[in-house]
Amino acid sequence: MNIEQIYTGCLAQGAYYIVSNGEAAIIDPLRETQPYIERLQKDGVVLKYIFETHFHADFVSGHVDLSKKTKAPIIYGPTAKPEFETIIAEDNQVFELGNIKIKVLHTPGHTMESSSFLLMDEKGKETALFSGDTLFLGDVGRPDLAQKAANLTQEELAGLLYDSLYEKILPLEDDIIVYPAHGAGSACGKNMQKETLDSLGNQKKTNYALNQKDKKSFIKAVTDGLLPPPAYFGVNVAMNKKGYESFDEVLSKGLHALFPDEFEETAEHTAALLLDVRNNNDFAKGLIPQSVNIGLDGDFAPWVGALIVDVQQPILLITDENQEQEAVTRLSRVGFDNVIGFLKGGFDAWKNSGKEIDTVNRISAKEFEKEISGKEVKIIDVRNESEYSAEHMDEAFNKPLAYINQWINTLDSKEHFYLHCAGGYRSMMAASILQARGYRNFSEIAGGFGEIAKTAVPKSDFVCQSKVLK
Known part of the structure; x- marks a missing residue:
């Protein structure tokens, strides 16, 4: 058996690749599926299951594309109602993967369909908990995102989260390793630790949410200080629930090279946002007028979602050489699929063509x-x-x-x-x-x-x- 955490820093997101005796499962995959397919081929294993802990709000999962390409079924926990073919598991249902088993634990509270996945090794020992957004390291999932869909207040959702944690997760053994869906920097929690995995026993000692004297104090603790969720969260939930355009098509459209004259003409005719993803020092020294800088070298995707908001906004990219594919990929992870091209040759090509430039003081x-x-x-x-x-x-x-x-x-x-x-x-x-x-x-x-x-x-x-x- 092998468990690999595939952590993406700019999203503070953890996907999981599990292999046992020639069979594999992937939990909460990213939008781009080719790296997973290449890994499966390299390891000579068959993808048997794609597990989704819930309908993600902060990123678009790769579950739909990955299922189409591998024929592996997508599995959600109880109450999920996606608009594509899936397996809706029952609470405590067990799925066999090679020589190991994965049990579904329905843990509502962050969202109503939220589920955690408990892994039992070859000897039947409960070894790992893939806790999604139910339990983070140092925190728990925010209980305010599913209010409208569930017709519940954030306090009522927090109460459900308390029941999930205290009835389903805390009774588990201390030596179980917790693999959360997110780490520090994610907007899905407010006080996460920088580590990306930990023992459940240590979380029982150090996680403020797991050390409240009663349900009332838990509800107050987890709802205090919540900032409004980024506006793009709702759109991402819808895409994860309904399905989306193939990433391959999004990438092909976005990698449309435009020379400076074409770039300028396209910008004028489409009202596209000029998104410059270069380092902020380079941007300050020279930029295309009206362009907005969100650097690839930081928390790029979350800031795109927070500042641009409209995922349908046409986008034209200004990047360093050979960075356009990375930019299109990261944008797609948060649902911004409408990149219509990039500036061939980057800012230098624009400058050398004699077109107007600007600087920042x-x-x-x-x-x-x-x-x-x-x-x-x-x-x-x-x-x-x-x-x-x-x-x-x-x-x-x-x-x-x-x-x-x-x-x-x-x-x-x-x-x-x-x-x-x-x-x-x-x-x-x-x-x-x-x-x-x-x-x-x-x-x-x-x-x-x-x-x-x-x-x-x-x-x-x-x-x-x-x-x-x-």
């Missing part, structure tokens, strides 16, 4: 320190509230990037301000959106708060972020 932290000395200035900190609460500049206003569409119209277009995040990734996204909407009255700070903290600019007292989150 980026300054160093040292320059910032000199410019504000003895002056009253406006500073906008686009980090999350927890980061801001932990430590910030005394004069800074907290306006998280995720809510830029709400606060951008409150800015005075004539008043100069300074813009920063933690390291420059998010503030450059904000800067690009601001410039695309006509704001030129700001300076963005390179290196963000990480560099500002090295200066003598007055700052608040530091408070541990983990204490802020709790």
Whole structure:
């Protein structure tokens, strides 16, 4: 028997590849299926089952394409009602895989169909728990995503989650290894640990949600401090439930190379979003006017979903050389399937063609320190509230990037301000959106708060972020 966690950092998502005696199962696969098929061929095994822990909200699973290509059935837990052929398992139903068995545990609360999968090894010992979004490391799944579909409040869903955890999972043996669907950075929880697997016994000791005195305190603990879910979550749920366009077709359409003149003409005729996925330093030095920067070198897909929202939005890509396929793939993981082409030769081709270019007014932290000395200035900190609460500049206003569409119209277009995040990734996204909407009255700070903290600019007292989150 072999269990492999296939972890995708930019989504903070774990898929699982399990093999026993010539048969394989995959749990919560990513959208692109070819790597799985190549792995199956390399290992000389047959894919017997595709298990889905629930209808995912934060990414589009590869279950539909993978099933079509391999003929392996898709398995959901009780109450799931997908619009394609599947096996809807009963609670405690057991599936045989080679010499091992996988038992379905219906664990509603995050969503109504949420299920965990309990693996029993060759000797029948309960060895591993694939807990989906029911149990994370250090946290549990947020209970507010399925309210509308279930006609329940988040408190009622949290109560169901409590029952699932305390009746189905906590009675299991301490040495069982927990394999969650997500880790730190995912919007499906609020306080996840950085590790991606752990023993159930350690989670019983360290997970705040598993150490509440009663159901009432559990409900309060897991519902306190929940931020609104990203707007694209609902669309992803629908795609996972109803099915979607083949990834191969999405990739083929997106890899349509356009030379600068064609790129410009297509942009004008389609009202496509110009999405520049280069490093924020390169973007600051030169960009196509009206383009928005979300770098591939960070949490790309979640930020696309949070900032663009409309998955049907036509997109034209500006990438570094040979990065266009990676960009199209990552966009498809969160349901953005309408990439209609990319700029052949990248930004250099645009620049060398003599077309108009723009830049961002980026300054160093040292320059910032000199410019504000003895002056009253406006500073906008686009980090999350927890980061801001932990430590910030005394004069800074907290306006998280995720809510830029709400606060951008409150800015005075004539008043100069300074813009920063933690390291420059998010503030450059904000800067690009601001410039695309006509704001030129700001300076963005390179290196963000990480560099500002090295200066003598007055700052608040530091408070541990983990204490802020709790």
